[in-house]
Amino acid sequence: xxxxxxxxxxxxxxxxxxxxxxxxxxxxxxxxxxxxxxxxxxxxxxxxxxxxxxxxxxxxxxxxxxxxxxxxxxxxxxxxxxxxxxxxxxxxxxxxxxxxxxxxxxxxxxxxxx
Amino acid sequence: xxxxxxxxxxxxxxxxxxxxxxxxxxxxxxxxxxxxxxxxxxxxxxxxxxxxxxxxxxxxxxxxxxxxxxxxxxxxxxxxxxxxxxxxxxxxxxxxxxxxxxxxxxxxxxxxxxxx
Numbered sequence: 285x286x287x288x289x290x291x292x293x294x295x296x297x298x299x300x301x302x303x304x305x306x307x308x309x310x311x312x313x314x315x316x317x318x319x320x321x322x323x324x325x326x327x328x329x330x331x332x333x334x335x336x337x338x339x340x341x342x343x344x345x346x347x348x349x350x351x352x353x354x355x356x357x358x359x360x361x362x363x364x365x366x367x368x369x370x371x372x373x374x375x376x377x378x379x380x381x382x383x384x385x386x387x388x389x390x391x392x393x394x395x396x397x398x
Numbered sequence: 399x400x401x402x403x404x405x406x407x408x409x410x411x412x413x414x415x416x417x418x419x420x421x422x423x424x425x426x427x428x429x430x431x432x433x434x435x436x437x438x439x440x441x442x443x444x445x446x447x448x449x450x451x452x453x454x455x456x457x458x459x460x461x462x463x464x465x466x467x468x469x470x471x472x473x474x475x476x477x478x479x480x481x482x483x484x485x486x487x488x489x490x491x492x493x494x495x496x497x498x499x500x501x502x503x504x505x506x507x508x509x510x511x512x513x514x
Contacts, residue, residue, distance in 0.1 A: 288441075317501065326485070326504040327442065342501075376441050378502075385491040386432060387502060389441030 286311050286379050288390035296396045297367055304363045305393045307377035312357035314380075317387060318350070321374040330375075333360050367397045402486045407509040416473040418508050420486030423467040430491045431462060433471045435482040436507075442485065445471065449491075476512045483507040 287310040297303050307316060318330040330350055331341045339352040353361045364371050374394050378387040403421040410416040422431065432447040446453055446460045448469075453460045459472040473480050485507040489500055 326506050327502075329501050329503075332501065374439075378441070381444065384444060384447065385430075385500075386444050386447065388444070392439070392441050394439070 285381060285383070285388050286313070288377065288379060288388065290375075290377060290390045290393050292393060293391065294394040294396075296398060299368050299397055301367055302363055302365045303367065303395060304361050305375050305377075305395075307360045307362070307390055309358045309379050311382075314357070316354065316360045317378045318352065318360070318362045319376045319378065319389075321376065321392075323372065327376065330362070364395065367395075369397045371395065372397045402488055402505050404484075404486055404505065404508045406506065407511070409511050409513055410473075410476050411513050412478060413475055416476040416480065416510060416512070418471040418473075418484050418486075418510060419468065420471070421468045422486070422488045425466050425488050426490075428490050429488045431460065431466075431469045432487045432489060432502075433458070433460065434485045434487065434502075434504075435480075435510075436485070437479075437482040442504075445484075447491075476510075478512050478514065481510060481512045483509050 289308045291306045316333045319327045320330050321327045329342050330345045331339045333339045333352050333354040335354045335357050349365055351363045374392045376389050376392045378389045381388045430447050430449050433445040434442040436442045446455055446458050448460045448462055462469045485504050
């Protein structure tokens with residue numbers, strides 16, 4: 285399975301600021317996925333990032349709030365813009381698993397907004 | 399994707415088999431049952447999946463009823479490290495260029511606590 289790293293692993297931020305989360309994979313993948321997990325909740329897909337094209341956002345998520353970059357086949361960033369306390373969540377990236385038709389998840393970034 | 403229903407929580411004694419049920423009465427013929435778990439503060443981990451036959455791997459066994467409307471994940475000898483939230487997901491599986499690219503829709507899962 286792929287080795288995925290995320291930076292930062294956690295952060296505490298002030299409202300109104302922005303944070304960029306990085307996701308690095310040890311192999312080339314076409315698709316990368318960004319999920320959010322609010323406190324005590326399940327995971328929700330934010331967007332799908334396909335290298336070379338615009339990210340596809342799920343209902344309730346917009347590019348101005350969560351801009352995504354996908355500069356190459358091993359890297360992606362998710363920015364949480366103009367943060368509010370409601371953005372406090374764990375943000376996870378995932379990539380397709382090469383062996384099983386499913387996804388492999390990174391360790392997550394725990395964000396707290398004050 | 400079909401909706402799943404799981405009990406919110408379960409306890410199991412260490413060393414015993416943990417049996418986690420999942421109802422998916424609206425499952426379609428081309429949809430697979432997938433199981434994941436999420437140990438506290440970590441990313442979800444794939445456990446097992448199946449279409450209609452029972453499946454077993456080094457982590458668990460998956461028993462799917464003949465009508466495919468429900469399934470059970472079995473952890474044969476539960477340890478304290480198996481304490482986690484377990485998610486049952488039903489989705490179409492793909493071949494070719496879409497392999498692994500279909501989004502995952504997570505429900506609320508079952509919080510399994512292994513008791514020493």
